[in-house]
Structures are given as C-alpha cells and as structure tokens.
Amino acid sequence: MKSRVLAVFDQNTRFHKLIKALSSIHDWEPCLYGTFSGTINGTNKAARVGVVLLDKQSVQDPQYLTKLKQQLCGSRLYWLALLDTLELPSNGFLNSMLDRFFHCYQMLPCSVERVHYLLAEMHELHVWQRLSWPSTPRASSEALTIIGSQQTTSKLFDRIKRFASVDAPVMISGETGTGKELAAHAIHLASSRANGPFIAVNCGALPEGLAQSELYGYEKGAFTGAYQQRKGYIEAASGGTLFLDEIGDLPLPIQVNLLRFLESQRMMRVGGRNEFFANVRIIAATHVDLYKAVVSNTFRDDLYHRLNVLNIQLLPLRERISDIQPLAEFFFRKFRNEGGCCLWGISQEALDVMQSHTWPGNIRELMNRMRRAILHSDSPLLLPIDMGLEKRQKERYITSLELIRNQAEYRALCESLTNNSYDLARVASELMISKITLYRLIEKHNLKLSS
Numbered sequence: 186m187k188s189r190v191l192a193v194f195d196q197n198t199r200f201h202k203l204i205k206a207l208s209s210i211h212d213w214e215p216c217l218y219g220t221f222s223g224t225i226n227g228t229n230k231a232a233r234v235g236v237v238l239l240d241k242q243s244v245q246d247p248q249y250l251t252k253l254k255q256q257l258c259g260s261r262l263y264w265l266a267l268l269d270t271l272e273l274p275s276n277g278f279l280n281s282m283l284d285r286f287f288h289c290y291q292m293l294p295c296s297v298e299r300v301h302y303l304l305a306e307m308h309e310l311h312v313w314q315r316l317s318w319p320s321t322p323r324a325s326s327e328a329l330t331i332i333g334s335q336q337t338t339s340k341l342f343d344r345i346k347r348f349a350s351v352d353a354p355v356m357i358s359g360e361t362g363t364g365k366e367l368a369a370h371a372i373h374l375a376s377s378r379a380n381g382p383f384i385a386v387n388c389g390a391l392p393e394g395l396a397q398s399e400l401y402g403y404e405k406g407a408f409t410g411a412y413q414q415r416k417g418y419i420e421a422a423s424g425g426t427l428f429l430d431e432i433g434d435l436p437l438p439i440q441v442n443l444l445r446f447l448e449s450q451r452m453m454r455v456g457g458r459n460e461f462f463a464n465v466r467i468i469a470a471t472h473v474d475l476y477k478a479v480v481s482n483t484f485r486d487d488l489y490h491r492l493n494v495l496n497i498q499l500l501p502l503r504e505r506i507s508d509i510q511p512l513a514e515f516f517f518r519k520f521r522n523e524g525g526c527c528l529w530g531i532s533q534e535a536l537d538v539m540q541s542h543t544w545p546g547n548i549r550e551l552m553n554r555m556r557r558a559i560l561h562s563d564s565p566l567l568l569p570i571d572m573g574l575e576k577r578q579k580e581r582y583i584t585s586l587e588l589i590r591n592q593a594e595y596r597a598l599c600e601s602l603t604n605n606s607y608d609l610a611r612v613a614s615e616l617m618i619s620k621i622t623l624y625r626l627i628e629k630h631n632l633k634l635s636s
C-alpha cells in the first residue's frame with residue numbers, strides 16, 4: 186500500500202501542485218484535505234505524516250494559529266510546516282508552535298525533492314516509533330531517534346527489528362560516537378524485553394579489582410566494607426538488557442565468568458553460596474578490532490564467538506556522507522532553542538564543509554559542534570566558522586583527484602562488505618568486479634574480513 190500524506194492547506198494552488206507532484210514521482214499518496222475547518226485528528230486514519238501550509242496571512246493571524254494549535258495538539262502524526270514566506274517572521278507564538286508541534290519546517294519556494302526527502306524522513310520515524318513502542322512509550326523519544334539517510338537507516342532498522350525478535354547476544358562494532366549504544370537501546374526497546382531495564386555499563390571504566398562485584402553484586406560481609414547485600418549490573422538488568430560497552434576492556438578473569446553466565450544464564454554474587462538464574466540479554470560493543478585482541482590473547486576466543494552471534498557494524502560518519510545533512514538538521518532543530526538563538530538554518534557552505542570533514546568523533550562530534558555553533562553564531566545562517574571547520578574547507582581544495590578516487594573506492598568497498606555480510610561473491614557481483622580485483626582492493630585498503 187502507498188504511504189499516505191495528509192495535506193492541510195489553505196487554498197494555495199502552488200501547494201496543491203507540490204503535493205500532487207510528490208505523488209507522481211514517489212510512492213506517496215496524498216489525501217488532500219483543503220482548508221482545515223473540521224478536525225485534523227482522526228480525519229484520515231491511513232495518513233502517517235501531515236503537511237500544513239502556512240501562508241503569509243496565516244503566520245500573522247493569531248486566531249488561525251490558535252485554532253491550528255488546538256488541532257495539532259492531540260494528533261499522532263508527524264507534521265511538516267511549509268511556510269510560504271521568505272523569512273521566518275519574528276512571532277514568538279509561531280516559533281514555539283513550530284518547535285513543539287512540527288517535526289520540521291521548510292520555507293517556500295523549495296524543490297519537490299526536498300519536500301519528499303523531509304516527508305520520507307518523517308515517515309521513517311513514524312514507522313520506527315510504531316515498531317518500537319507497541320504499547321505505552323517508556324523511554325524518551327530522544328533515546329530512540331535514529332537519524333540518517335533512507336539508505337542507511339532502512340538497513341539499520343531492518344537489522345534492529347530482526348535482532349529484536351530473537352534473544353541471542355549481539356555484538357555492535359564501530360568507532361567511538363557512531364551510535365552503538367543508541368542501536369543497542371533500540372534493539373532493547375523493540376524487543377519483548379522493552380518493559381524491563383536497559384542497563385549500560387562501560388567495561389573500560391570498571392576498576393579491575395571491583396569489576397567482579399560491580400557486575401555480579403555481593404553478599405553482606407563478602408569483603409571489608411560490604412555492609413549489606415548489593416545487586417550487580419547483571420542482576421539489575423534481569424528481565425531486560427545489559428549493554429556492555431568497550432567489552433574488549435573486560436579483565437580476562439571476568440571474561441571467563443561472563444562466558445559461563447552466557448552459557449547457563451546462572452550467576453552467583455561475590456561471597457554467595459547459591460547460584461541463581463538471571464534472565465538477561467547481553468548486547469556488547471567495541472570500538473577496537475576485537476578479533477585482533479583474540480589473536481593477541483587479550484580477549485578470549487570462546488567469549489568472542491559466543492558474543493558475536495549477531496552483529497552490527499556501524500560505519501564511521503566519514504564513510505556515510507549521506508547521513509551528515511539529515512543529522513546536522515536534526516541537531517539543529519534539537520538545539521535551536523538553546524540560549525535564545527534566532528538562527529534560521531544551516532548555510533550551504535557549512536553543509537559542504539561538513540561533508541569534507543573527517544569526523545574522528547563521529548556523530549557525537551557532529552552533535553557537539555552543532556550545539557556549540559548554535560550558541561556562538563551571530564549570523565542568520567550557521568556558517569563553517571561557527572562550527573570551527575573553516576580551515577578544513579580550504580584543505581578540501583588541495584585534495585588530489587587520486588585521493589578522492591581512493592576515498593570513494595574505500596567507501597564503496599566498506600559499504601558493500603557490510604551490506605553483504607562479508608560474502609565476497611555477493612560483494613564482487615554488487616560492485617561488478619571480479620573476485621581477484623576484489624581481493625586486490627581489500628589488500629590495497631587494508632580492510633578486515635571479519636564481519
């Protein structure tokens with residue numbers, strides 16, 4: 186079935202044409218609704234996202250805005266505002282409405298492609314929310330908002346959905362800040378354990394001498410200072426999910442115990458005498474190549490295989506450039522209200538510079554740069570200098586064609602290897618190269634073949 190867009194507009198033929206154009210080029214079926222005089226809520230159950238056109242008169246008309254606000258209040262749709270003005274009017278009521286009730290807004294004129302992109306993003310969110318929150322929402326929506334291009338998120342959502350339907354351990358790998366914890370939390374919330382706890386533990390931050398008691402808990406009198414019984418993280422996650430971040434940093438003796446727990450789901454507190462059952466799903470994450478740790482005997486081979494039953498590899502942001510703009514826009518909307526900023530949007534130069542930055546801190550870095558830039562900017566549009574990325578823009582122009590080719594080759598290989606779960610025959614066929622060429626390229630780019 187086609188996805189449906191509920192369009193609420195105010196007798197504006199241009200808008201009518203825009204919505205019609207969307208349906209002709211993409212899989213959208215608009216249910217045009219005309220001026221809103223009745224109720225929006227429940228008008229069309231099939232609609233998932235809604236569009237409101239605010240023309241020049243509407244944005245200045247408090248009565249119209251109040252009526253619209255009442256309509257949007259109880260609606261369960263994601264809303265896009267199309268503002269038929271060239272500049273956002275300095276109208277506090279309108280601005281707070283845009284922030285509260287609209288997923289995003291766009292000034293007209295803008296291209297059909299742009300509107301389609303925004304609708305697709307909102308549609309994706311809608312599907313995702315329904316998938317993750319079958320009953321009452323427990324977690325804040327922020328914890329679950331996974332943003333990216335359609336291409337990246339659809340694959341990720343598909344994996345999350347599939348992994349959520351089983352109870353096996355999951356290994357998530359990726360550089361720091363690529364969203365490993367977010368993905369783990371999403372699996373938890375989409376699984377039958379959603380009503381149980383999600384406990385995240387950074388194994389690298391566990392003091393070696395205390396790691397055992399922190400994870401397994403202890404009985405009263407187990408050691409000096411154990412004045413009362415205490416549950417560890419594993420027990421605390423009972424009925425839910427334990428997310429073990431930086432699993433490679435887990436001390437070797439604790440790795441043995443964790444393996445035993447994974448095999449039997451049974452555990453014992455430090456100083457305890459009886460083993461008991463703890464119903465916990467383990468999701469582990471690593472930012473280092475865990476296989477190398479296995480080879481160098483700092484990580485147990487058996488635990489590696491036990492944890493690596495299902496895996497997700499999150500690419501660094503520099504290798505998924507199509508995600509940069511949606512993420513930047515998402516963080517812009519998120520932080521725009523901080524510190525009374527009155528920015529209208531992100532400049533094209535800033536978006537261009539973001540595409541050429543290498544993002545060593547990945548999405549976390551993008552988020553922090555956007556937040557800082559929004560606070561510091563004093564121009565109407567966010568500029569590269571606000572993000573502290575100006576210098577890198579200049580570097581871009583001295584990049585040689587060969588370097589650009591190599592980067593593109595590397596990116597295509599990484600994406601294809603991940604998408605095809607490291608099945609080399611499929612990768613070679615997708616990239617339309619021979620297996621021999623594929624081996625040569627893998628060697629040239631020094632790529633790992635473990636999934």
Ligand SMILES: Nc1ncnc2c1ncn2[C@@H]1O[C@H](COP(=O)(O)OP(=O)(O)OP(=O)(O)O)[C@@H](O)[C@H]1O
Pocket residue numbers: 330331332333359360361362363364365366367368430472512548549552
């Ligand atoms: N796709 C995404 N959409 C929106 N926000 C994201 C996305 N990915 C990551 N983030 C945000 O970026 C920040 C870093 O993400 P997260 O903590 O999940 O990364 P990580 O890979 O677990 O990092 P680390 O390895 O350092 O623990 C978080 O605030 C998270 O909400």
